[in-house]
Amino acid sequence: DTAVSQTPKYLVTQMGNDKSIKCEQNLGHDTMYWYKQDSKKFLKIMFSYNNKELIINETVPNRFSPKSPDKAHLNLHINSLELGDSAVYFCASSPNGMGNTEAFFGQGTRLTVV
């Protein structure tokens, strides 16, 4: 059983399109995250949710909108895709957002905007 699963794993789309990446965790964790890994492999947090409530919203264009229908799901919707949005997007979850617990990552979604 996959603990944190993202779909799709690969996504190729044209500029200007709207797309969504889905994330589900079956670990019963309260906290979920989206991270972006750019072409230089640099990882940076985008959003964090705790029990469906947004607690971190880093400096991200408002074309990116996270949605958490329940605490097991955190989806990422991206409007008007741009070339610079090409990256690998990782979903992660942790029991309670505390450092003494482990964050589990999904396998990543490689988004390519052409």
Add this chain to the structure above:
Amino acid sequence: AQTVTQSQPEMSVQEAETVTLSCTYDTSESNYYLFWYKQPPSRQMILVIRQEAYKQQNATENRFSVNFQKAAKSFSLKISDSQLGDTAMYFCAFMNGSGNTGKLIFGQGTTLQVKP
């Protein structure tokens, strides 16, 4: 703001030998956690080891150990008896211990090649 710096973009080591990856960080917090994550070619992020700042004892996990120098804000990873499966990108990460946001701040990463 906290920052994490990994000054070695690439390293290589012969199989069965020992290698040390460097990491320094900057923070004014007293309560925090430090992590090393491994990202193999499969892209999966895997936690290697964790260190609580309030613990003086260095964390160890089998062949992996850290050298945590709190005053110097240094957190290096030592891999003993390197194996081919250790080939991966390694990320050092910082988490503030207060606020419970779970936000990880990553370094730039070090690509490690283990040679047969």
